[in-house]
Amino acid sequence: MxxxxxxxxxxxxxxxxxxxxxxxxxxxxxxxxxxxxxxxxxxxxxxxxxxxFYSIDEFSGVVVPEFTLKTYAELLRPSNFDVIVRTVTMAAAVTLASVAVAFPIAFFAARYARGRWKALFYLGVMLPLWSSYLVKVYAWKLILAKEGIVTWAAEGIGAGNVLGAVLAIPVIGGNSLSTSYIGTFLVFVYVWLPYMILPMQAALERVPGSLLEASADLGAGGWRTFRSVILPLALPGIIAGSIFTFSLTLGDYIIPQIIGSSRFFIGQAVYSLQGTAGNIPLAAAFAVVPIVIMLIYLAVARKMGAFDAL
Amino acid sequence: MTAAVEFHNVSRHFGTVRAVDRVDLAIDEGSFFAMLGPSGSGKTTCLRLISGFEKPTTGSIRIFGEDMGDVPPNRRHVNTVFQDYALFPHMNVRDNVAYGLMVKGVERRTRHERAEELLSLVKLDGFGERKPAQLSGGQRQRVALARALVNEPRVLLLDEPLGALDLKLREAMQDELKALQRRLGITFVFVTHDQGEALSMADRVAVFNDGRIAQVGTPSDVYDRPATRFVADFVGSSNVLPPDLTRSFGGPRLWASLRPESIRFTGASDPKAKGRVTALRYLGSGTRVALETGGQEIAVLVPAGAPVPDIGEVSGLTWDPAALHLMEDA
Known part of the structure; x- marks a missing residue:
């Protein structure tokens, strides 16, 4: 054919x-x-x-596969509830600090860095992500230790008493930076910072420079332009970044174990409950907490219009 | 009378590039002023020097007699219609237009009323609730215009305002902009690379080339009496004649400009020149005939309906003596 x-x-x-x-x-x-x-x-x-939704039999330690809210009620016991409050407070503090630190870096990278400087920016932000998380955390333990470089430097410049005063603050202070909540906080911020910078930078990159000029042209000063133009347009990026920093802090169990006071965070509670204690239902209930918190967080962010510009 | 905008020996260098090179300029209050030139000729930089987004490397700029040396953009009484419109995507049209008033601290009701007035000025009544993304290009352009007018500037700057619109809309907007300028009585300074736009809208045109002003004048000055070869060629693609050809065309030994539409074909026995037809370009409203004469290509515009010679034909040419415009050797 x-x-x-x-x-x-x-x-x-x-x-x-x-x-x-x-x-x-x-x-x-x-x-x-x-x-x-x-x-x-x-x-x-x-x-x-x-x-x-199961519970554990208090005498035999065996999981009873019957529907109950008893385990969730147990979360509200002061010793457990403290763990939740502690973790959420830390996650919120870490997120806010990350936003504050990341914004200028992301803004610079998006607006001014070109060519080689841009490459340097990406390298600088990504480099810490390439090395082992554990190595970084242990390195920070040494940096923040009582005999570490921070103490040494503070004393060297005659700021030893400032450090002492900071560590003397009740609750968040402690014997040294590496055994206080301040230390935990610093390391969390360091470790999660790239996850805030990158989405923020991507969001700022999409804001055309002419919008900032238009704002100035219409009489706005820098602060007004920041509030009315830059911030609303960067918000989706900030929310995206904060989802990372917030949820990663909520779930982490290694950093607070190595650096900080010995008090539990949610991750550590889950780890110990499902391991040595063998209380899977309570571990599961603990693990549901960050999920619920994130859902609430996203709902609020959506309500506030954080995703309108997407 | 003080000029709305004055440039005194203004230069703006970017590294070794002289984007604007020793420019002197005075723009009259209430005029419609065009800055015309090819891309990279410095016209947009000049506009940005007026708005304050660029600072002169040397020289000074005055707006209504006031030196702008240390006045930032947000303190200047000029407003800009940006080339990409630069509408705030997260605000609706009304809030975009009212932005300048919001910055000034005008209370919400008043500024919304004023925004609605301006929207009706640009024929966008009832569009206040929409987001910029829901508008067509022409509508966005009007919003940008309304937004730039909300602070009642004495000088309005327009950066290629019609560049992104299609032909029909562009022509309609040309008339509207012109009418709006007459109605408001404020100074419009607009940048364009389209000579037709500049000639049809402006009271005065500055032709830019390589960071310098080649000529400033009324549209007919620039078109009929180009000062330089560049102006003759850029504005209306005139035939630029080298001195020898001018001489053989019956003029002195000087550079000259001869508009294609000023030349006619003639059957007379002693035409002013003869040329061999090399190409024809049909334009609808006429035909552009390219001829070779004295080793030089010249163009003749034949209006529709008039006879058009064939390719290869040798034709006699004639023109009105005044059409041969002599230029400085520049």
């Missing part, structure tokens, strides 16, 4: 099948990740949620 179209091979026919049914290709492409997310991720999350 004489045809304008040459005879077709298998691959060619397959292309034809996909071409005539575009949805089939989409379905095939998203099926594996969807299965992974659906079964492995959401499935285990559902199992966790289920466990949190």
């Amino acid at each position: 004489d045809s304008a179209h040459p005879s077709r091979g298998v691959a060619d026919r397959l292309t034809g099948v996909f071409w005539s049914r575009p949805k089939l290709l989409t379905a095939l492409l998203i099926a594996p990740p969807l299965l992974w997310l659906g079964v492995v991720y959401v499935g285990s999350l559902a199992a966790l949620l289920l466990q949190s």
Whole structure:
């Protein structure tokens, strides 16, 4: 048969099948990740949620697989509730500090850094992410230790008494930086900072320079332009970054274990409850807390219009 | 009368690039002033020097006689319509227009009323609630205009205001801008690379080339009596004749400009010049005929309906003696 179209091979026919049914290709492409997310991720999350509605028999230590809210009630016991308050307060403080520190860096990178400076910015922000998290945290333990470089430097410039005064603040102070909440806070901010800078910088990058000029042209000073133009447009980036810093702090159990007072954070509570104590239901209930807090946080952010500019 | 805007020997260098090079300029109050030039000729930098987004490297700028040496953009009584409109995407149209008043601390009701007035001035009544993203290009342009007018500037700067619009809309907006300027009576300074736009809208035109002003004058000065070869060529693509050709065309040995539409084909036995047709370009309203004469290409614009010679044909040419405009050797 004489045809304008040459005879077709298998691959060619397959292309034809996909071409005539575009949805089939989409379905095939998203099926594996969807299965992974659906079964492995959401499935285990559902199992966790289920466990949190079980309880433990106080005498035998055996999990009773019957629906109850008893375990959640246990979260409200002062010793447990303190852990939640402590963790949420720390996460909020870390997030606010990250916003404050990241903004000028992100703004500079988005507005002024070009070419080589931009490369340097990315390198500077990403470099800490390439080295081991544990190594960084231990390095900070040495830096913040009583005999560490911070104490040494503070004494060297005659600010030893300032450091002493800071450490003397009740609750957040302590014997040394590395055994106080201040130390935990500093290390959290250091470790999560890139996760705040990058989305913030991406958001600021999308704000055309002409908008800032238009604001100035209409009579606005720097502070007014910041409040009315830059901040609202950077908000989605700030929210994205704060989701990282907030949730990562809520879930972390290594930093507070290495640096800080020995009091528990949620992550440590989960770790010890599901391990030595064998109280899976309470561990699961603890683990649900950050999820609920994040859902509330996102709902509030949405209500405030943080995603309007997306 | 003090000029609305004055440049005294103003230069703006970016590294080794002289974006604006020793410019002197006076823009009359209440005029519609065009800065015309190809891209990179310094016209936009001049506009930004007026708004304050650039500072002169040397020289001084006065606005209504007041030196702008240390006055930042937000303290100048000029407003700008930006090329990309620069509307705030997170605010609705009304808040965009009212922004200048909000900055001044005008209370909400008053500024919203004023914003609505300006929206109706630019024929956008009822669009206040929309976001900029929901508007067409032409509508955004009007919002940018209303926003720039809200603070009642005495000088309005427009940076390629019609550049992003399609042809029909652009022509309609040209008329509207002109009418608006007459109505408001304030000074409009606008930057464009489109000579047709500059000639049809402006009272006065400054033609920029390489950071310098090649000529300032009324549209007909610039078009009919170009000062330099550059102006003749850039404004209306005139035939720029080298001294020898001018001479053979019956003029003195000087550079000259001869507009394509001033030349006619003639069957007379002793035409002013003869040329061989090399190319034809049909334009709708006429045909542009390229001819070779004396080793030089010149163009003739034949109006629609008039006979057009064929390619290869040798034709006689004639023109009104006044059409041959002599230029300084520049």
